[in-house]
Amino acid sequence: MARRKIANTLALAVLxxxxxxxxxxxxxxxxxxxxxxxxxxxxxTGSLYDTVAALARHGWIEPVETGRDGKRPERTVYRHTELGHREFVAWIDELIRTPGGDYPKFMAAVSYLGALTPQAAADALTERAELLQQRINEMAQVLEATVGAGQLPRLFMIEGEYAQHVWRAELSWTRRIAAEIHDGTLRWPDA
Amino acid sequence: MARRKIANTLALAVLxxxxxxxxxxxxxxxxxxxxxxxxxxxxxTGSLYDTVAALARHGWIEPVETGRDGKRPERTVYRHTELGHREFVAWIDELIRTPGGDYPKFMAAVSYLGALTPQAAADALTERAELLQQRINEMAQVLEATVGAGQLPRLFMIEGEYAQHVWRAELSWTRRIAAEIHDGTLRWPDA
DNA sequence: ATCCTTATAGTCGGATCCGACTGAAGGAGG
DNA sequence: CCTCCTTCAGTCGGATCCGACTATAAGGAT
Structure with missing residues (x-):
């Protein structure tokens, strides 16, 4: 399985x-x-222009015109190519189909949760829970204002539903572990 | 809030x-x-040595000795410094405390789910669900063989519990959306 | 004895990433 | 009509990342 030539998901967004x-x-x-x-x-912005250059290099997109609007700075307009279209669809299919390939920072940190004292750990987890709840609420507002108001078909903001679902799971885990630290269910081995 | 000098979580593992x-x-x-x-x-391996070099450059770790064992290749042994210890704890605290800062590839792909046909999307989601189930099972085995068998305190594999919890949430969402595509609850707008 | 595979230990060049910067235009306020 | 602020559009240098590669040693098979 040859590795994908372009890995950065910003390229997916551009495409x-x-x-x-x-x-x-x-x-x-x-x-x-x-x-x-x-x-x-x-x-x-930095990665954006590099990404666009990479896409052009691989022939997934191509410049259409280099013009200027009034006296605004010069700029280059791009369009997708046939190849770009095929790669786009194949890439999405692959990303949906195969899980993993992500190393979330939180999981890394949780691996060393024991480096904090039980109190510090519980405290940090509790703050995380609050911030997660906030995000969930913010996303709910965005969904309400777009899909809920009939401004946009649901499919176009479906990733918002996904994010909410996963954040809720994170939230419940975070709260549970904080509680287990408090009531002693999760023990700190004395080393 | 000054940005963390080292961002790569592999550095966290090394530390x-x-x-x-x-x-x-x-x-x-x-x-x-x-x-x-x-x-x-x-x-x-590539990133590992760069990461170690970066940690040393910032004084979070330092070389102890450069020796050789028998006629094996030469190698450099490192130990952590006081500064490294403090940064390690502070970093974990911050990672636990503040969610986000991750851009999972799956979420990116889901943003463009509409680029696939309904059938292709449902199919890809279904395969993902199977692979997720597999991962969950594999992790269950690892947990059984370590924590379950009393080989290791639960705290030392707690990230495994986290992973399982989140994967189960992903799994349920993935299955639900696949089902909604099949039964027409999730509509493809005709463009 | 010789060959082949695996484990040990690490180097290196090119690709990618991104924060900080530039520079011009339009608009707001005095 | 002059100064300051924001938006537009993009460049650039340095840091980071990582796949492919080197080289030696042990362990087995033939």
Missing amino acids: GLLMERPMHPYEVASTLRERHKDSSFKIT | GLLMERPMHPYEVASTLRERHKDSSFKIT
Whole structure:
């Protein structure tokens, strides 16, 4: 199984937007933010231009025109290619199909939870729980204002539902472990 | 809030092991694998040596000796410093305390689920569900063989419980959406 | 004795990533 | 009509990441 030539998911986002219509990179970034896709993709200007260059290098997208609008800075508009379209679909299929390949930071930290004292651990977990609850609420508001208000088909914000579902699971685990530390169910081995 | 000097969680793993006793990089890698920590940390030899170098550069660890065992290749043993210890604890606290900062690939792909046909999407989700179930089972076996058999205190494999909990949530969501596609609850807008 | 595989230990070059920066245009306030 | 702030559009240098590679030694098979 040959490794994917481009791994960065920001490239997926770019490709996805270019399926709709040609755009220049800056426009891609602002459109993604408008659509609240910035919690699915890490958008930094630096990587954006590198990513676009990589996509062009591999022939997944190509420049259409290098023009200027009024006296604004010059900019390059890109569109997707046939190859880009095929790769886009295949990539999504693969990402959906095969789990893993992610190493979440929280899991790394939990591996060394024992490095904190029981009190510190419980405290940190409790704060995490509050922040998770906040995120869940914020996402609920976004969903309400878009899908709920009939502004957008549900499929276009389905990742929001996914995020909520997973965050709720994280929340319940976090609360449970904090509780287990308090009531002594989860023991700290004395080393 | 000044950004953390070292972001790679592999550094966290290295630091964590060096808290126990001094080791050389290769030994760190093999010990992590023995302990099944390779699903929490992405361990590649390339990054390992860079990471160790970065840790040393920042004074979080320091070389103890550069010796050789028999006629084996030369190797450098490192130990943690006081500073390294403090940063280790502070880093874990921060990672536990503040959620987010992760952009899971699956969420990215789900954002463009609509790029697949309903049938293809349902099919990919179904395969994902099977693979997730497999992972959950594998983790159950690891937990059984270590914590279950009394080989290890529960706290030392607690990230396994976390992983299982989250994977189960992913699994239920994945199955539900596949079902909703089949029964037409989740509509594909005709573009 | 010789060959082959696996384990030990690490190097290196190219790709990627991203924070900090530049520079021009339009708008708001005095 | 001058200054300051924000938005637009992108560049760049340095840090990081990691797959592919080297080289030696032990352990088995032939």
